[in-house]
Each structure stands twice: as structure tokens, then as C-alpha cells.
Amino acid sequence: MPDRVSADELALRVGVEPGWVEHLAALGVIDRDAGGRYDLGDVHRLRLIQAFEIAGISLDALVAAIRAGTVSFGYYDELHPPPAELSGRTYEAFATSLGERAAQITQLFAAFGLAEPDPSARLSAVDEALIADLLDIVVATGDPALALRAVRTFGEGARRAADGALGVYGDAAARLGDDLVGLPVDEAFERMLRPWARFAGRSSELAGWLAGRHLTRAIDEYSVVQTEQILEARGFVAARLEAPPAVAFVDLTGFTRFTEEHGDEVAAGIALRLGDVTAETVAPFGGQVVKLLGDGVLIRFADAPAAVGATLLLLDALPAAGLPSGHAGVAAGPLIVRDGDVFGRTVNLAARISDVAPDGHVYVPASVAAELPADRFETHTVDAAQLQGIGLVALAEVSPRPSPGVASMTE
Numbered sequence: 001m002p003d004r005v006s007a008d009e010l011a012l013r014v015g016v017e018p019g020w021v022e023h024l025a026a027l028g029v030i031d032r033d034a035g036g037r038y039d040l041g042d043v044h045r046l047r048l049i050q051a052f053e054i055a056g057i058s059l060d061a062l063v064a065a066i067r068a069g070t071v072s073f074g075y076y077d078e079l080h081p082p083p084a085e086l087s088g089r090t091y092e093a094f095a096t097s098l099g100e101r102a103a104q105i106t107q108l109f110a111a112f113g114l115a116e117p118d119p120s121a122r123l124s125a126v127d128e129a130l131i132a133d134l135l136d137i138v139v140a141t142g143d144p145a146l147a148l149r150a151v152r153t154f155g156e157g158a159r160r161a162a163d164g165a166l167g168v169y170g171d172a173a174a175r176l177g178d179d180l181v182g183l184p185v186d187e188a189f190e191r192m193l194r195p196w197a198r199f200a201g202r203s204s205e206l207a208g209w210l211a212g213r214h215l216t217r218a219i220d221e222y223s224v225v226q227t228e229q230i231l232e233a234r235g236f237v238a239a240r241l242e243a244p245p246a247v248a249f250v251d252l253t254g255f256t257r258f259t260e261e262h263g264d265e266v267a268a269g270i271a272l273r274l275g276d277v278t279a280e281t282v283a284p285f286g287g288q289v290v291k292l293l294g295d296g297v298l299i300r301f302a303d304a305p306a307a308v309g310a311t312l313l314l315l316d317a318l319p320a321a322g323l324p325s326g327h328a329g330v331a332a333g334p335l336i337v338r339d340g341d342v343f344g345r346t347v348n349l350a351a352r353i354s355d356v357a358p359d360g361h362v363y364v365p366a367s368v369a370a371e372l373p374a375d376r377f378e379t380h381t382v383d384a385a386q387l388q389g390i391g392l393v394a395l396a397e398v399s400p401r402p403s404p405g406v407a408s409m410t411e
Contacts, residue, residue, distance in 0.1 A: 004037040013083060014046045015121050024049070027063050029073065041077025048076060079200040084124035092119035094128050101135040104144055108134060111148045113155035153339050158207060165203060167272060169196050243371075246307035246332035247290075247347050248299045249354040250278070250314060252324045255295035270323060271295070277321045278314060285310035290342055296326075296354070300342055304332040304368050308377060308398050311362050328362045329353025330398075332371075345390075352387035353395065362398050369396035377401055 007025075011018040021042075025032045029049065030042045052062060065071045087094065095102045108131065109116040117123065123131070138147040232239045252274065275292045282289070282299055285306040290298040301307035311328045318326050331353060333346035349365065357363040364372075369379040379396045387393050 003040055004033065005040055006037055007032075010038050010042055010046065012122060013043045013086060014050070015118060016046065016050075021046070027059075029059075029063060029066060039077070040083055041080075043083045044077045044080045045073045048073065075194075075197065078194075078197045081201070081204050084126050086122045087125045087128050089122070090119060091117040091121045091123055094123060095119075098132060098135060101132070101139055104135055104138050104148075105131070107144070107148055108138065108151065111151040111155055113152075113159050149339065154211065157340070161207060162203075164272075165199075169200070171269075172196055243303035243305075244332045245335050245346075246301045246304040246330060246368075247335065247342060247350045248287075248301065248307045248311045248328055248330045249296060249347075249350045250299065250311060250326050250328040251296040251354050252318070252326050253359040254324055273321065273323060274318075277317055277323065281314045281317050282310040290340070298342070298347070298351075300335070304330065304364070304371065305373055305376065307332070308362060308364065308372060309400075312398070312400050315360060315362065325359050327354060327357040327359050329355070329357055330362060330364045330368065332368050349387070349390060349393070352390055353385075353393070356385045356387070356395070357397075363395050364398055366394035366396050369398060372398065375401065 005013075007018040007021045011021050014021075021030075021038070024030050024046070025038070030038060030045055032038050049059070049062065053059065062071070066073070089097075095105055098105065106116055134151065138144050138151075141147040228237070231237045252270070255270075271292055271294050274297055275289060278297045278299065279289050281287075282301075286302050287306065287310045288300045290300050299307070299310070301310065307330045311330055315326050315328060318324065329350045329352065331346050331350035333349070334344060335346055336343040353363045353365070363382065364379075366381065369381075372379060378399050378401045380399075382395050382397050384392050384394045
């Protein structure tokens with residue numbers, strides 16, 4: 001693919017008139033060589049300018065800021081993968097070529113979480129091949145709604161990953177100074193932000209690599225569990241008595257007051273930091289962060305001992321990370337798993353227990369406390385609580401059992 005393209009080619013890729021491309025070049029927003037050709041990376045710059053216009057920021061304001069050296073588009077193409085070779089037909093012609101499969105294409109883009117292209121737009125040849133293959137798969141399953149739900153899971157995960165990664169970039173820029181927020185000038189970019197640009201350039205590859213690895217893991221786990229159930233049902237192996245899965249609800253204490261005192265922006269940063277600290281703390285216990293809830297987090301575990309051990313450490317880790325203290329409820333039992341989320345009575349129970357747990361404490365149902373390893377945990381019965389939507393539940397407080405060395409030092 002050529003590194004430089006004509007105004008017509010650039011306009012075609014972005015979906016604008018060639019005259020607009022030439023106008024931007026005359027203003028110095030993008031550069032053209034002596035032959036009147038443009039860098040292929042200008043595709044990303046022009047799309048950014050379109051986004052500014054949609055946001056109500058005038059081209060005159062951008063030009064003035066560029067000429068003043070306040071902002072720069074020079075590095076911007078380095079944050080994106082290079083544009084792929086265009087197909088030789090419009091999106092409308094591509095959709096028509098799909099025949100009956102085209103009936104699902106609008107739903108497919110909705111599952112992606114992306115806007116469907118304009119009829120006159122052109123996809124890359126790679127995009128067309130992927131979309132056509134996915135539509136084949138959706139139709140071949142015989143259950144398009146279920147297949148699209150699987151696609152939607154990847155779309156939502158990719159959106160969250162992209163938004164989260166850009167949030168980290170924003171934090172890095174903010175820490176380096178106000179001049180680096182948004183579109184930093186080239187000198188500042190070269191000096192401080194180029195590593196983040198390298199990360200952005202590898203993000204698509206990273207996302208694909210991680211998706212493949214995690215999908216392989218998930219398929220292996222599913223295959224083992226399902227096969228084991230078949231072997232048990234037909235008498236090839238003895239049934240194992242497995243502990244039920246568990247969930248933990250951890251809530252930050254005084255978060256509403258904190259928000260009122262420090263503002264929503266600071267509170268949002270606290271919520272994101274909670275997710276980071278939680279993921280780091282629970283990973284050694286096999287814990288998986290299911291979702292952040294502003295002032296709290298829902299975590300899934302294989303069993304109650306792992307959930308309790310990780311949650312106790314997490315409550316200690318919160319203040320150490322500069323976060324407000326917290327309180328938690330842990331429950332074990334059947335879970336309904338849908339699209340990465342978990343539902344059911346066990347989840348509701350953990351949430352309601354967290355509501356009544358005092359600051360710095362982990363509460364569990366008394367039935368769960370009775371099954372915890374006595375060599376790892378101490379349990380103390382507390383007053384039964386009338387939990388909203390559940391009823392009266394016997395509860396216990398859990399704390400880590402000190403090692404013999406620690407106990408002897410306190411005697």
C-alpha cells in the first residue's frame with residue numbers, strides 16, 4: 001500500500017469532498033508534498049477534525065491554535081493502526097452482494113457497538129471479509145439472536161477496554177501538565193508521551209492476542225467442566241463434592257460525603273482506582289472483578305475461602321492505596337452467569353450483607369462461616385439482620401487468624 005495518496009483517495013477514505021482536503025492543506029492543517037500527495041495517516045487527522053466540528057469547535061479556532069503552537073496534529077496518526085487497503089466498492093454494493101445475509105448486517109453492527117457505515121462509504125477489503133464471515137457464522141448457527149449476543153459481548157468488552165485505556169492516557173497527560181492534555185505540541189509529545197503512543201499503536205494487536213488467550217482458557221475450562229459432568233453421570237468417575245462459587249460486595253465507606261466534599265470528577269477517579277486495586281488484590285485468589293458500581297465493586301470467586309481471604313486483604317489495601325475505607329459482604333451459592341455478569345439470590349445476599357457490615361469489617365452468613373477453614377479464619381457471631389428483600393439472616397464477622405508467631409508476640 002502506498003504511504004502517500006492523492007486528495008481524491010484521501011477524501012474517499014474519509015467520506016468528504018476533495019476540495020475540503022485541499023482547503024485544509026492550504027490552511028496548513030495537513031501537509032502535501034511537491035506532487036500534491038498526502039500522508040496516508042491524514043485519514044486519522046481528517047476524521048479528528050470532523051469530530052471537532054461535530055463537537056462545535058470551529059476550524060478557525062483549530063487553525064489559530066495550530067499556528068500559535070498550542071496544539072498539533074503531527075503525531076496523531078501514530079495513535080492509530082495504519083489504514084488498510086480499500087475495497088473497490090461502496091458499502092451499499094458490499095451489503096447487496098451478501099444476499100439474504102444482509103438482513104443481519106444492521107444487527108451485527110449494533111452488536112459491534114459501532115455505527116453502520118453510510119451507503120457511499122468504503123470498507124477495507126479486510127473488513128469486508130471479516131463481516132461476511134461473521135454473517136455466515138451468525139446464520140449458520142440457526143440462532144442469530146444468540147450468536148449476536150456473543151458478538152455483543154466482544155463489542156462491549158472492546159469498548160470498555162478502549163475507554164479504560166484512554167482514561168489511563170488522560171491520567172498520564174494530566175500528571176505531566178495541563179499543556180499535555182488533549183493534543184500536546186510535538187515537542188512535549190516527543191519528550192513525554194511517545195511511549196503511550198507506542199502502546200496505542202499495539203493496542204489492537206494486544207486486544208486480539210488477549211481475546212485469543214482468554215477464549216482458549218474459557219473453552220478449556222468449559223470443556224473440562226462439561227466433560228466431567230458427563231463422566232460422572234455415566235459412572236466413569238466418582239462425583240466430586242465441590243464448594244459452591246462465591247461473590248463479594250465491597251463498598252467504600254462515606255463515598256457520598258466524599259463526593260459532596262471533593263466533587264464528581266475526583267470521585268470518578270476514586271472509583272476507577274478502586275477497580276485497579278481490587279483487580280490486583282484478588283487476582284492471586286482467582287477473583288474476577290465483575291463490575292464497578294461507583295462506590296463499590298462486585299467480585300466473583302470459585303469458593304468462599306478464596307472470597308473471604310481476598311476481601312479481607314482488599315479492605316486493608318484500600319486505605320494503603322489512598323482510597324476511603326470499606327466494608328464487605330460475602331455469600332456463597334448458585335450463580336446465574338450471563339454475558340460476563342452474575343445474578344441471583346447469592347449476589348443479592350452479598351450486597352445486602354455489605355449494607356449492614358460496619359466499616360472495616362467482612363460479614364458472611366453464619367452457614368458460610370461454619371464452613372471456613374478454622375486454621376485461616378476466626379469467626380464471631382453477630383446479631384441476625386433483617387435484610388431487604390431477603391428476610392432475617394444469621395450473620396458472622398470474619399477476620400484472619402493470626403499466625404502463631406504473631407499471637408505469641410502479643411501475649
